Amino acid sequence: MTDISRPARPAILGQNQYGKAENRVVKITRDGATHHIKDLNVSVSLSGDMDEVHYSGSNANVLPTDTTKNTVYAFAKEHGIESAEQFGIHLARHFVTSQEPIRTARIRIEEYAWERIDNSGKGEHSFVRKGQETRLAQITFDGSSWEVISGLKDLTVMNSTDSEFWGYVKDKYTTLPEAYDRILATSVTGRWRFNWSADEQEMPDWDTSYEETRTHLLQAFAETYSLSLQQTLYQMGTRIIDNRSEIDEVRFSLPNKHHFLVDLEPFGLKNDNEVYFAADRPYGLIEATVLRDGCEARIPVDLTNL
Numbered sequence: 001m002t003d004i005s006r007p008a009r010p011a012i013l014g015q016n017q018y019g020k021a022e023n024r025v026v027k028i029t030r031d032g033a034t035h036h037i038k039d040l041n042v043s044v045s046l047s048g049d050m051d052e053v054h055y056s057g058s059n060a061n062v063l064p065t066d067t068t069k070n071t072v073y074a075f076a077k078e079h080g081i082e083s084a085e086q087f088g089i090h091l092a093r094h095f096v097t098s099q100e101p102i103r104t105a106r107i108r109i110e111e112y113a114w115e116r117i118d119n120s121g122k123g124e125h126s127f128v129r130k131g132q133e134t135r136l137a138q139i140t141f142d143g144s145s146w147e148v149i150s151g152l153k154d155l156t157v158m159n160s161t162d163s164e165f166w167g168y169v170k171d172k173y174t175t176l177p178e179a180y181d182r183i184l185a186t187s188v189t190g191r192w193r194f195n196w197s198a199d200e201q202e203m204p205d206w207d208t209s210y211e212e213t214r215t216h217l218l219q220a221f222a223e224t225y226s227l228s229l230q231q232t233l234y235q236m237g238t239r240i241i242d243n244r245s246e247i248d249e250v251r252f253s254l255p256n257k258h259h260f261l262v263d264l265e266p267f268g269l270k271n272d273n274e275v276y277f278a279a280d281r282p283y284g285l286i287e288a289t290v291l292r293d294g295c296e297a298r299i300p301v302d303l304t305n306l
């Protein structure tokens, strides 16, 4: 009788690979006041003589995935990021030629493209992520009056300088170092409410209004020397209220997309505000309404309900 609980032969290890996935690396190259961004999502996958770690748990052939992550950041500094392909070639060659048990390295890279925002000559350090944001509209009619709220989501912007954050409250849980030159990045969700409410009133040109509002918002982001994202938010709202008479109320929800300087000192490299880790969570979430003086706030506080 065969004992069905114990296979006759032990299971055999099949294809296997390992590495660190989704290393978010942002490299800023500073050419005077003109900054250039490379923004990559790099996934490293290594394979080779890795039977033992699976069969017995011996790590003797295992280069830690943590090391592969560090290598990505160190290479961004040491070799720069000329192109995703060139960067991937450097990394793959390094892993295969420096570690005998590693026979194959697969490097997958997503690159996020950024365009410059025109900021009236205040330096070339403001960017909007390529790819169209989503435009939104909500129209309500009760038979006599109208309410039109327009807006957008997923408009991602970055300033690679002209942002500080210091002078905040410190309690026993505060560890955040004060920042005098940081990256400020956010993905804008915004809504604005029109004061057009009756058929007798002249209707705004909705498309022109959207384009102009978007431009004001972007320019205010780019031109504000920021001491906090809260201050930048208020400037963005104010710019719209001051320039678009058809709009009485603006509400923004701005995730603070943190970029942390990577400590390259353990590898003998100096990080001169060049190589950042782009964290996706947790994120600060800064939300506020900006109103025309005398007007009522009617846009819901929680924009995800709109």
Ligand SMILES: O=c1[nH]c(=O)c2[nH]c(=O)[nH]c2[nH]1
Residues within 6 Å of the ligand: 165, 176, 227, 228, 229, 230, 256, 284
């Ligand atoms: O612009 C910011 N506002 C904050 O309220 C805040 N809090 C924090 O930790 N970082 C930041 N940045």
